Amino acid sequence: MLQVNYIRTNKEKVINGLRKRMFNDEDLKLLDEAILLDDKRKSIQTELDQLLAQRNKRSKEIGDLFKQGKADEANASKSKVAELKETSETKQKDLNTTMQQLTEVLYKIPNIPHDSVPKGNSDEDNEVFQDWKNPLPVLDDSALPHWELAKQYNLFDLELGVKITGAGFPLYRGKGAKLQRALINFFLDEAHQAGYEEIIPPLLVNEATARGTGQLPDKEGQMYYAEKDDLYLIPTAEVPITNVYRDVILDEKDFPVKLTGYTPCFRREAGSYGAHVRGLNRVHQFDKIEIVQIQHPEKSYDTLNEMLDHVRGLMDKLDLPYRILRLCGGDLGFTSALTFDFEVYSAAQKRWLEVSSVSNFETFQSNRMKLRYRDANRKTQLAHTLNGSALALARIVAAILENNQTPNGIAIPKALQAYTRFDIID
């Protein structure tokens, strides 16, 4: 979430930013609400501190009186302290309520988009930041979509997934499973070479963790929830991996922190159906390798570029046609300041599929997580957090299968052959 002080001192900037997210005048009232509540909070805090100071002073006096044997005077003072206690307790409750109200308001305010973010309503207004320069692959009419190829070559089975779990839980088998495993290892090795430390995190997280990266309360319906144990299945490795640094104060020399991890990701995707979600296009469980960085605020946009380069490298090595979008304000995630989406071209479906999302959250997550560093003056400052998919498997698999189909079988990209130990699926 944003810091109230930031809203207070950069109000114009905040307003302009929220306009890009199509906030109207009514929505913008949240800002004044927050500032007002913060004013209230401050004055209550001052009053409360004064009451407590009096109480502490009196209590000390009573202690001294007892020691001097003046029990009568001491007892006489007690009623005054009791009075102070009562009023300070009321104040404390006031303060708690006000702080809670303030937090609730702040939770409704999304991150301020970066200057470069275009204004817009929906994904249709996203900017094509880097288009595919070469001709897009064209398949002949006999080409099959990946779900047909999967049947032909026995790579994954959606019906079996339904039998075992339900719709949207694919079961991979044979060379399909091996391809999956090869991609995971390939992506992890690439991340390792780029300097990321590998993490295998828990796949279920508690409420504080889900709150830290912003999945709660904004996207509660998106996550599977294990009610008995009050735990959430992770929608992305970003959640457990970034939260490694929750409540941590770093030194400037610790930057950049670079972490990567492979995990399955679980998403409820409530209400999704239709042709666009066929096959592996949108599923409830998929595999993803995530890269996370924690960086000094002055360097975080260089880092974002570095992460874009990393993902570009993966796409290039897999010989997949792709383009990069800069998300507009309306499509930008609640917690993000700037997001680039990578889309791979799926030649049989003749459409672009999102396979990576690389974002800078600036201090939005770190404020929630209390992830800070000490600056040159030894003062604590919020760090910047970034993450990106490198990459999401299901759709990459879909694109590889479709784009590489030949009359003799499906060709495995060169870079992957060392991992699959076969060069064709036939």
Add this chain to the structure above:
RNA sequence: GGUGGAGUGGGAGAGUGGCUGAAUCCACCAGUUUGCUAAACUGGCGUGCGGGUAACCGUACCGCGGGUUCGAAUCCCGCCUCCACCGCCA
């Protein structure tokens, strides 16, 4: 799951009602000394919030939440976590 023990500052560890935001040691930072390093010595060394240009002052925090008391790290209750043993188990 059962029984017992424990949770204090970056780490170790003292503290069983007021003199404790917290001894001491280690680590860390600055300085003195020194040919360099080391050693020794001196000083500094938590976080949030409020007030103040600042020095600084006030307040809260000793796993978390409540309670008792004029006053709680210290007493009471609930919860969480860790350790040990037992049971179960990949």
